[in-house]
Amino acid sequence: MITVKHLRKTFQSPVIQEGKFSGLRTLFSRAYKEKEAVRDVSFEIETGEFVGYIGPNGAGKSTTIKMLTGILHPTSGEVLIHGSSPQKQRKQVVRQLGVVFGQRSQLWWDLPVKDSYEILLAMYRVEAADAQRRLGELTELLDLKEILDTPVRKLSLGQRMRADLAASMLHDPDILFLDEPTIGLDVVAKKNIRGFLHTLNRDFGKTILLTTHDMDDIEQLCPRVIVINHGEIGYDGSIDKLRERIGLPTMMKVSYRGEIGVPDSWDLPFRVIAHEANTLTIACNRQELKAMDVLRIVSNWGDMEDVHMEEPEFEEVIQNVYL
Numbered sequence: 001m002i003t004v005k006h007l008r009k010t011f012q013s014p015v016i017q018e019g020k021f022s023g024l025r026t027l028f029s030r031a032y033k034e035k036e037a038v039r040d041v042s043f044e045i046e047t048g049e050f051v052g053y054i055g056p057n058g059a060g061k062s063t064t065i066k067m068l069t070g071i072l073h074p075t076s077g078e079v080l081i082h083g084s085s086p087q088k089q090r091k092q093v094v095r096q097l098g099v100v101f102g103q104r105s106q107l108w109w110d111l112p113v114k115d116s117y118e119i120l121l122a123m124y125r126v127e128a129a130d131a132q133r134r135l136g137e138l139t140e141l142l143d144l145k146e147i148l149d150t151p152v153r154k155l156s157l158g159q160r161m162r163a164d165l166a167a168s169m170l171h172d173p174d175i176l177f178l179d180e181p182t183i184g185l186d187v188v189a190k191k192n193i194r195g196f197l198h199t200l201n202r203d204f205g206k207t208i209l210l211t212t213h214d215m216d217d218i219e220q221l222c223p224r225v226i227v228i229n230h231g232e233i234g235y236d237g238s239i240d241k242l243r244e245r246i247g248l249p250t251m252m253k254v255s256y257r258g259e260i261g262v263p264d265s266w267d268l269p270f271r272v273i274a275h276e277a278n279t280l281t282i283a284c285n286r287q288e289l290k291a292m293d294v295l296r297i298v299s300n301w302g303d304m305e306d307v308h309m310e311e312p313e314f315e316e317v318i319q320n321v322y323l
């Protein structure tokens, strides 16, 4: 279980001096300004959950993950991983964590992938038989066979990400923190990574916290989403509830055989957005009005042929949370 209580992190950065020799003067100046990257973040994640941690650029996601993994010390507040602090009981906690930062590889650039794995396995003191078995499983699951002998710098981005994911799993941690593991990948590579993460969670019971800007990652993988904005939690719950809360309209396209007799009175519980030839476009808020009730009304206006419904895109919902 992961417990995060009133986590806060402020950074101090030097105030940039203006004018002549500004670079030098900034270097020797004692003026600092504070940046509150994470203001007040609290949540709990149960064992076996798959949670999306999302927010706009600069919201505080990476800073949170760095505190969860023990890389950064919080200014105040506390993180507990299975009851232990990643800052105070670092050795013990690190064994339970797998971490991937999509923007930066943890593998040795000039070494073949396999050699990096051997170093990591030795660092984690994984016994030879276990190491062999795990490497075999991961090679199979992530389709690594072709790239084990290739130096990391020669891998494509998709191959590198698969190699990094395997590296994060070598010591068989039960919790994974993934910071943008699909960044920059093409559609096929993304699909493969998602498949792997889904398997890890469903079949191997791994607890996963996933940061991403790809809303398809979130929709396909995460039953629960935590939204952070300006260093604070803006939402914590299911995607469906989030849709409900934002309440963007569902678009309904109703087509008729022949004429449509839209009544003169526009006093309707939904909006008619467009009326073209034999088609009406209607926007209705499904939290306020059931689709059946809309259809009951519009069926009186002509001989209905077809109805097409479009739910708001999750991307659009999220943009409204970030505002």
Ligand SMILES: Nc1ncnc2c1ncn2[C@@H]1O[C@H](COP(=O)(O)OP(=O)(O)OP(=O)(O)O)[C@@H](O)[C@H]1O
Binding pocket: 011, 012, 013, 035, 036, 037, 038, 055, 056, 057, 058, 059, 060, 061, 062, 063, 064
């Ligand atoms: N070491 C640092 N020193 C000063 N400010 C920092 C430092 N690290 C992060 N920040 C600032 O803290 C804020 C939060 O940064 P963070 O990297 O956590 O955001 P993020 O949500 O991960 O963003 P992105 O989606 O762009 O990766 C930003 O304004 C960033 O500039």
